[in-house]
Every structure is written in C-alpha cells, then in structure tokens.
Amino acid sequence: MEECSDKVIIVEGLTDKKQIEKVIDEEVTIICTNGTFGVERFDELLETYDLDHRDVFILVDEDQSGQKLRKQLSNELPHAEHIHVSSEYREVATTPESFLATVLVSKHIAVNPLFLM
Template identity: 65%
Template sequence: MLDTEKVIIVEGRTDKKQIEKILEEEVDIICTNGTLGIERLEQLITDYDLDNKDVFILVDEDSAGHKLRKQLAKELPHAEHIYIDKTFREVAATPESELATALLSRSFGINPIFLF
C-alpha cells in the first residue's frame, strides 16, 4: 500500500493492471473483487484513510458495477466518479486511449503514448 493522496477503486485485478500501465504517478488502486460487505468496506476506508484522500471510482458499466458504484457513493460521498463508455462495458476491455483520456480528465498523470 502506497501513501498517496489519490486512490482509485476498481473491481478486479485486470482493471488494476490496465490502469497501472497508463498512469505515470503513484496512485493506490484498490480492487474490490465485486460487491463489498459493510465490514470489508469499513476496513478499506480505515486501512487506506479514504475519508481524507481524493477517491475515484472506476467500475464496469454493467449491473454489478452500477451496484458497487451506488454502494461506494453512499459510503464515500466525496468520491469522484470516472465513467467508461457503455459500449465497452468493462474497464479491462476499454481501449487504453479511452482510459487514458478518462483519467486525464480527472487530472491524473498519464503516459502520453496512451493518448493516441
């Protein structure tokens, strides 16, 4: 676990790997591995000090992703949402250039080779 000011919450490891490849700054990326129980969510909030960090939610555009986004938004009202185009459905299936543009729109440092 890094001690950074920014945290991105994603669903799975493939999402995390895809985002790590694009980023050029140190960011904690938390995998939820699907929906979260209240205790697990509370543990993540404590472990990562999420109440005092810039939190970004980047989940799939499917029913499981929508459910998770809603749950996280309730527990972390200060979190910002990053959306992918519905046509790609999954973060891991989204083209790198699309992800790079989405991350850049939230002021993340990204490797410029992924913009084209």
C-alpha cells in the same frame, strides 16, 4: 497504508487494476473490491487507506454489478469522484488504453502521454 499517494482509484477486479496501471504515470493507490462489498469490508478499506482524507475515484464496469457497486461506494464515500468507461466497452479491463487515458487525465490523473495520441 500500503502506498503513499493522495489519490485512490477503486475498481472491481485485478484485470481492471492491471489495465489502469498500464496507463497511469503517477503514484496512485488502486484498490480492488473483487466485486463484493460489505460493511465490514468497507470499514476495513476506510481505515487501511484513510479514504475520508484522500482523493477517491470510483472506476467500475458499466454493467449491473458495476452500477450496484458504484451506488454502494457513492453512499459511503460521497466525496468520491466517478470515472465512467463507455457503455460501448462495458468493462474497465477491455477499455482501450487511449480511452482510459483520456478519462483519467480529465480527472487530473497523470497518464503516459503515448496513450493520448
């Protein structure tokens, strides 16, 4: 495993990851799928990150490709919790930090308190 954290957030791209990293205030593994998700890639992620034994959160864009990825991931990881950004923002990368902080803290992920004001 790359990092030693019980929590994993699965996102679509690097800009999503960077936006989340600005807000969180604890060690969380953030996995980028790069928008593609095949069986082989999933098996690799499952083994590398031990996803069956960790708290997994799915945070993808509120667009067609994000919803398709969310459906695939929830079929493969039924224990995963879903985090949604507002359809007003559509993309994780463009969601304001304060909104992201609020939805992340609701899932018991520590965030920088400055973003909760």
